[in-house]
Amino acid sequence: MDIGESIPAAEELQEQTRGSSHDEGHWEIIAAALSKSIGGDAFQRWFGAATWGGVENGKGTIYVPGEIHQVWIETNYMLELLFAASEAHEGLHKISIIVAETSAAGGIPSAAEPQVRKEMPGEMLDKRAIAAGLNPSYTFENFVVGGNSQFAHAACEAVAAKRSVGYNPLFIHGGSGLGKTHLMHAIGREILRRRPDCRVIYLTCEKFTNEFIEAIRKGELEKFRRRYRSSDVLLIDDVQFLAGKERSQEEFFHTFNTLLDGRNQVVITSDRPACEIKSIEPRLISRFECGLAVELQPPQIETRIAILHKKIAEWKVSIDENVLLFLAEKIRSNVRRLEGALVRVATYASLAGESVSVQKVEHLLRDFIQEEASRQVTIDGIQRAVAETFDMRLADMISRRRPASIAFPRQIAMYLSRGLTHNSLVEIGESFGGRDHGTVIHACKKVVSELEKQPGLRERIERIEQQLRR
Helix, strand or coil: CCCCCCCCCHHHHHHHHHCCHHHHHHHHHHHHHHHHHHCHHHHHHHHCCCEEEEEECCEEEEEECCHHHHHHHHHHCHHHHHHHHHHHCCCCCEEEEEECEECCCCCCEECCCCCCCCCCCHHHHHHHHHHCCCCCCCCCCCCCCCCCCHHHHHHHHHHHCCCCCCCCCEEEEECCCCCHHHHHHHHHHHHHHHCCCCCEEEEEHHHHHHHHHHHHHHCCHHHHHHHHHCCCEEEEECHHHHCCCHHHHHHHHHHHHHHHHCCCEEEEEECCCHHHCCCCCHHHHHHHCCCEEEEECCCCHHHHHHHHHHHHHHHCCCCCHHHHHHHHHHCCCCHHHHHHHHHHHHHHHHHHCCCCCHHHHHHHCHHHHHHHHHHCCCHHHHHHHHHHHCCCCHHHHCCCCCCHHHHHHHHHHHHHHHHHCCCCHHHHHHHCCCCCHHHHHHHHHHHHHHHHHCHHHHHHHHHHHHHHHC
């Protein structure tokens, strides 16, 4: 379904969704089956505000309140939804998810009314962005969206447009150089553009900690607290650096609670999911997980090529298409490294005053390429190494057998897959016999718990890691 699909007029939508008691009964059947297959919590979050539009010519329609619901459902639940709906409606073969505004009286989709906003002029916006700690060049417009970032990008746009209070806090996680900071800055800048009177503050977790320590030293804790607890939007980068800092965690916990109690937006980034951050109080982890968590993954080759094209257009340089393809194929781990490689190539081309061949680029980037090659650990390789270490059949990695001699090594393989590859939780689960992401999270928690109980386990896992990296 095209995100740009037009929204029917209010009267049409109300007529379609009012339906008959027969259609309402069908939706109850679909909802019950869907809730059972994906879980009650997931159903409530993503389908709780959905409206069934009925079926026409074998095509069902569901209206959802925002683009983020649409993207998430289409990415994760279409098969389950289609199966549940086809059980209730014989002959149904397709379902469209359509974004529609929600009226205040009862959730009937209605046409969005145009709103006139007094937006901040560009020059003033840049000054305000800099004053808030933001980089004015990090915008939604210059972020290249791919399959690796579609959901995260939609979530960030929804937060910036204040389309839902359910995305608070927004927790963005992913490896280094994938665009977490870019999206966070884009949220802040867009909020300032839409709501110039909004008080937006961006800072790194390290800066928060340093300022807190300085405030204690100078006896200015109240001033420190007023600054951050009075913000309308607080953007905190690299929250994993709170690990092990007990007093900073305590302060952040109370700041976080004050903002959420006042319905002020909090956006957090981390290099890993909240549940995998070590040495942070459980109560903070539970706060991080009470909103919406989105993951940024390494970009696919099509996205990497698009990023390179966008950059050379911005820099007004000319680089051969074969060279761009070579860069996209060789630099896969993150966007920052990809841009760094392009800078080196573009600089050489400019200084040398000549076009650059693939052979020349290979020589220029030999350190990039060697490091990238050393990073390529796969789930398949992890499964083989763990199966060999624990003397089990490789087939048991994807089997449904659950004796401890099989289940725990399989959990170790999931744990290593999470730490050593760029695959998402869903992709890891699929590689282990079609298990869901919740199973992978449970496996990681189990291994972390056992590492504290079994002294020899850490050494055994480290040997597997060394073997894989070789």
